[in-house]
Amino acid sequence: MNDQGVAHGFTSVDTQPRPAAWVQVLDRLNAEPFYAAYKQRLQEFLHAEPGGLFLEVGAGTGDAAVALRSRCGAEVVAVDSSLTMITQARDRGLPRAAVADGHRLPFAAGRFDGAWADRVLQHVAEPAWVLDELLRVVRPGGRVALADPDYDTQVLDIDDQELARRVLRFRTDVGLRNGSLAHRHAGLLAARGIHDITVEARTLVVRDPSTVDNVMGLRTWAHTAAARGHLDPMDADRFVVQFDDAARAGRFTYAVTFFLTAGTLPLSD
Numbered sequence: 001m002n003d004q005g006v007a008h009g010f011t012s013v014d015t016q017p018r019p020a021a022w023v024q025v026l027d028r029l030n031a032e033p034f035y036a037a038y039k040q041r042l043q044e045f046l047h048a049e050p051g052g053l054f055l056e057v058g059a060g061t062g063d064a065a066v067a068l069r070s071r072c073g074a075e076v077v078a079v080d081s082s083l084t085m086i087t088q089a090r091d092r093g094l095p096r097a098a099v100a101d102g103h104r105l106p107f108a109a110g111r112f113d114g115a116w117a118d119r120v121l122q123h124v125a126e127p128a129w130v131l132d133e134l135l136r137v138v139r140p141g142g143r144v145a146l147a148d149p150d151y152d153t154q155v156l157d158i159d160d161q162e163l164a165r166r167v168l169r170f171r172t173d174v175g176l177r178n179g180s181l182a183h184r185h186a187g188l189l190a191a192r193g194i195h196d197i198t199v200e201a202r203t204l205v206v207r208d209p210s211t212v213d214n215v216m217g218l219r220t221w222a223h224t225a226a227a228r229g230h231l232d233p234m235d236a237d238r239f240v241v242q243f244d245d246a247a248r249a250g251r252f253t254y255a256v257t258f259f260l261t262a263g264t265l266p267l268s269d
Contacts (some may be wrong), residue, residue: 013082023088026060032211038147038202038258039064040071042118045145045198045262048072052113055079057102057134058120062089065097077112079105102130107137114143121185122148122178131188138265144194145262149204150182153257156218158242167239170225185261194263203257209247218254219243 013022029035043064048054050073056065059078062085069076078089079100089097100106102117103126115134121127131146138144151172156164172179186199209219222239225231231239246252 013084019082019084022082023061023084026063026085030061030063034202034204038260039067039118041200041202042116042145042147042260042262043068043071045260046114046116046143048074048114050074053077053111055105055107055112055115055134055137057105057115057117057130058123059089059094059097060085062086062092062094062097064118065089066092066094069094074113077107102133105133105137109136110139110142111137112139112142114138114145116145116147118147119149121146121181122176125177127178127181128188131192135192135194135265140265140268142265143262144189144265145260146182146185146189147258147260148178148182148185149256149258151176151179151256152183153203153255155253155255157251157253158239158246160238160242163235163239163242166231166235167222167225170230171221174228174230175221175224182259182261185259186263189261189263193266195266197261197263200260201257202260203255206254207252209243209252209254 013019016022046054048068052074054068054074054076056076056078059065059080062078065076065078068074076094076096078094078097080086080089081099081101083099086097086099102120102124115138117130117134121130124130134144151168154168154172156168158164186197189197219240222231222236226233226236
């Protein structure tokens with residue numbers, strides 16, 4: 001059974017029963033120190049200066065775009081496939097925000113001094129297309145930056161490690177379209193002639209399972225896998241019991257590594 005083509009996460013916010021709930025999810029994530037720190041570092045890769053023009057693809061609520069504008073004095077355009085998110089971005093002080101598909105950006109070539117996509121390529125149907133579009137709209141000599149968690153790096157401390165690996169594997173291979181792509185971002189950029197490529201790895205380590213909404217919904221992943229035919233329902237129940245036991249015992253540990261990757265477009269001949 002292979003359902004990797006099914007839309008996941010933020011690719012279909014507007015079709016969810018409660019789209020506003022995804023706004024709350026992003027707000028909770030953005031309030032976490034780990035997320036705030038890596039987002040700032042990702043923006044530092046852009047080398048933004050006052051008067052520059054930058055693009056964020058998959059901007060969500062627009063908070064990161066607003067932060068770059070405030071910190072660097074640059075102009076920022078934000079796009080997202082979700083009207084719910086773009087409405088939030090405009091309400092939060094980002095007038096240059098529009099609904100757009102990252103596979104077909106509505107901008108002329110070389111329009112921006114830099115562009116970034118944060119936790120976007122893991123969700124999209126064709127990450128190579130989105131990356132090509134991102135590069136197309138950045139001027140020669142401009143900067144591009146990418147960030148995603150690589151779910152192949154996940155670890156979880158519960159009693160049954162084989163069961164933990166099966167549930168985490170489901171998240172990697174089925175729960176996300178491109179859950180293990182992040183460590184390949186540098187190679188994708190290099191193959192497109194990007195130079196000065198920088199890669200930094202930042203590991204999210206969670207000891208309190210209530211943090212980040214039970215670690216991005218981790219407690220529910222086993223039952224989601226069971227509902228979709230990838231795990232026996234009894235194993236899903238057992239996973240939740242062990243999850244809760246680890247939390248009560250103070251031994252709970254979950255970790256996943258994010259890759260922050262950036263580079264410079266070549267100058268024109």
